[in-house]
Amino acid sequence: MIHTENLSKKFGNVMAVDGLNLxxxxxxxxxxxxPNGAGKTTTVRMLTCLIGPTSGLASVAGFNIGSQDxxxxxxxxxxxxxxxxxDNLSAEYNLKIFGELYEVKNVKGQIDxxxxxxxxxDRRLDAAGTFSKGxxxxxxxxxxxxxxxxxxxxxxxxxxxxxxxxxLVRDFISELKKEGRTIFLCTxxxxxxxxxxxxxxxxxxxxxxxxxxxxxxxxxxxxKIVFHLSRVDESLAQMIREITFVREVKVIDNKIVxxxxxxxxxxxxxxxxxxxxxxxxxxxxxxxxxxxxxYLELVKSA
Amino acid sequence: MKKIITIIRKEWAEVFKNRMVIFTxxxxxxxxxAIPLGVLYSTRSATATTNTQLPSEMTQSLCPGxxxxxxxxxxxxxxxxxxxxxxxxxxxxxxxxxxxxxxEKTTRSLEPLLATPITTMELLVGKSLAAVIxxxxxxxxxxxxxxxxxxxxxxxxxxxxxxxxPRWLIAVIIVGPLIAILAVAFAIMVSSRVNDxxxxxxxxxxxxxxxxxxxxxxxAGLFVLNTQLILIVGGILAILDVIMLYLTSRVFxxxxxxxxxx
Numbered sequence: 001m002i003h004t005e006n007l008s009k010k011f012g013n014v015m016a017v018d019g020l021n022l023x024x025x026x027x028x029x030x031x032x033x034x035p036n037g038a039g040k041t042t043t044v045r046m047l048t049c050l051i052g053p054t055s056g057l058a059s060v061a062g063f064n065i066g067s068q069d070x071x072x073x074x075x076x077x078x079x080x081x082x083x084x085x086x087d088n089l090s091a092e093y094n095l096k097i098f099g100e101l102y103e104v105k106n107v108k109g110q111i112d113x114x115x116x117x118x119x120x121x122d123r124r125l126d127a128a129g130t131f132s133k134g135x136x137x138x139x140x141x142x143x144x145x146x147x148x149x150x151x152x153x154x155x156x157x158x159x160x161x162x163x164x165x166x167x168l169v170r171d172f173i174s175e176l177k178k179e180g181r182t183i184f185l186c187t188x189x190x191x192x193x194x195x196x197x198x199x200x201x202x203x204x205x206x207x208x209x210x211x212x213x214x215x216x217x218x219x220x221x222x223x224k225i226v227f228h229l230s231r232v233d234e235s236l237a238q239m240i241r242e243i244t245f246v247r248e249v250k251v252i253d254n255k256i257v258x259x260x261x262x263x264x265x266x267x268x269x270x271x272x273x274x275x276x277x278x279x280x281x282x283x284x285x286x287x288x289x290x291x292x293x294x295y296l297e298l299v300k301s302a
Numbered sequence: 303m304k305k306i307i308t309i310i311r312k313e314w315a316e317v318f319k320n321r322m323v324i325f326t327x328x329x330x331x332x333x334x335x336a337i338p339l340g341v342l343y344s345t346r347s348a349t350a351t352t353n354t355q356l357p358s359e360m361t362q363s364l365c366p367g368x369x370x371x372x373x374x375x376x377x378x379x380x381x382x383x384x385x386x387x388x389x390x391x392x393x394x395x396x397x398x399x400x401x402x403x404x405x406e407k408t409t410r411s412l413e414p415l416l417a418t419p420i421t422t423m424e425l426l427v428g429k430s431l432a433a434v435i436x437x438x439x440x441x442x443x444x445x446x447x448x449x450x451x452x453x454x455x456x457x458x459x460x461x462x463x464x465x466x467x468p469r470w471l472i473a474v475i476i477v478g479p480l481i482a483i484l485a486v487a488f489a490i491m492v493s494s495r496v497n498d499x500x501x502x503x504x505x506x507x508x509x510x511x512x513x514x515x516x517x518x519x520x521x522a523g524l525f526v527l528n529t530q531l532i533l534i535v536g537g538i539l540a541i542l543d544v545i546m547l548y549l550t551s552r553v554f555x556x557x558x559x560x561x562x563x564x
Contacts, residue, residue: 011561045560049417049556050413050416050417050556050557050560051556051560051561052557070419070421073417074419076417078413078414080410080417082410083410084409084411084412084414084415085409085411086315086316086409086411087409088315088316088320089312089315089316093315097308097312098414098418100304100308101305101308101415101420102418102419103419140414143414
């Protein structure tokens with residue numbers, strides 16, 4: 001659905017996006033992660049035909065960037081970094097303008113549908129300027145969806161929202177995912193990316209890595225199993241270290257943290273060793289690294 | 303065309319909620335109409351009570367076809383203020399354009415707008431027409447009020463025809479819209495460099511200076527605005543309009559707007 005080949009953008013001497021290669025499938029929710037100034041918004045702007053690439057190729061929904069820009073704009077919806085509403089105009093009129101520009105057939109019906117879905121219907125006649133930030137963000141999401149786009153670009157959809165508002169927006173994105181829409185999600189909220197995205201790409205001028213959140217955790221940190229014991233002595237830790245498939249062993253209080261590749265098959269062997277050594281094994285669990293840990297590790301080493 | 307109409311309606315819905323724009327669109331035409339009508343009324347009263355006479359040669363030169371030097375003086379004085387009608391197609395569109403374009407930048411509503419399938423030309427034309435049309439309508443309206451007011455005051459067809467002579471009809475009907483287009487194109491160019499609607503308006507108002515120069519030049523007797531001169535000015539304006547519209551369409555590009563018009 002979204003394909004890029006060495007997509008690059010240079011502003012003066014600054015290379016904002018450098019040789020981006022991406023392939024995003026239909027119905028996939030793709031998280032685009034990266035620090036501020038990494039080039040995420042520039043990428044979204046190129047993929048939504050707001051700015052042209054300096055070099056490289058890209059296509060969205062089968063249309064080529066540069067030669068079929070109007071066709072691309074028709075089939076994508078964009079939630080920009082800031083909602084950018086016409087504050088003096090009512091919520092309904094704000095949507096009406098965009099419904100007409102997107103040539104939506106049943107503008108009124110679509111406006112009502114999304115205002116109801118996002119809980120704004122009762123405030124439809126109020127000026128957008130009287131809305132809270134969260135309400136404006138919801139209104140902007142409604143605006144991006146009016147024409148039922150195949151591909152949705154969401155740039156920081158929950159930025160600046162209170163927990164309740166952010167939760168509502170995330171639930172809404174989940175619903176859109178269920179509808180099978182392709183979603184390109186730029187976010188700093190890594191929990192959000194972890195929960196919503198099928199795959200994530202960590203980006204800093206160029207793409208560092210693309211994979212599912214689970215695979216990224218594995219590839220960056222491996223899998224760490226924690227063995228809780230009533231008492232740990234160094235000889236037991238050393239015994240575990242000597243097992244061939246064990247990559248790393250750390251002792252933390254009464255816990256032994258073991259880095260292995262395949263806990264499902266390797267755990268029983270470790271447990272047997274512990275039992276043979278006469279230690280009291282209380283319970284076993286897997287240490288889960290957050291996507292934030294993965295992200296920080298990747299960006300730090302970039 | 304539908305998208306252009308959408309943009310025009312949107313612009314009007316937005317800018318006509320701005321007090322400064324409402325004041326300019328409503329009161330400026332009234333003031334500009336009241337001045338020549340006031341001059342007409344006061345000169346009529348004054349010439350009726352004084353014996354001031356113009357030499358007959360001067361009367362013939364200034365007002366061909368009018369025998370009364372009192373009537374001629376009236377026509378001459380009123381025509382000095384007719385240039386005021388040329389201020390309206392500058393001031394009103396510039397005020398609207400300054401708010402409509404720079405306003406988009408300040409509210410950050412331009413990016414979602416540019417992300418729609420509207421073409422740059424449709425957007426530019428829509429925004430320009432939204433600014434030009436009220437200027438032209440206000441100018442025509444003010445001039446119509448002036449014509450009706452003059453008719454009520456004079457009740458003299460020959461005198462009325464002399465005051466509302468073809469040069470002013472050409473000026474109002476043709477030159478007015480040409481000035482308005484130039485003013486809007488200039489305002490759009492200016493808005494590419496500024497972020498504050500007031501600054502955009504103030505800088506764009508520079509374009510009013512040639513009109514004021516024309517007004518004062520005529521009052522000072524530096525030149526006489528006859529039909530030929532107005533047609534020449536109209537021709538020059540038409541050329542300038544084409545140049546400015548070309549430059550504006552060059553400047554008004556999605557990428558430039560988003561990356562430089564911050």
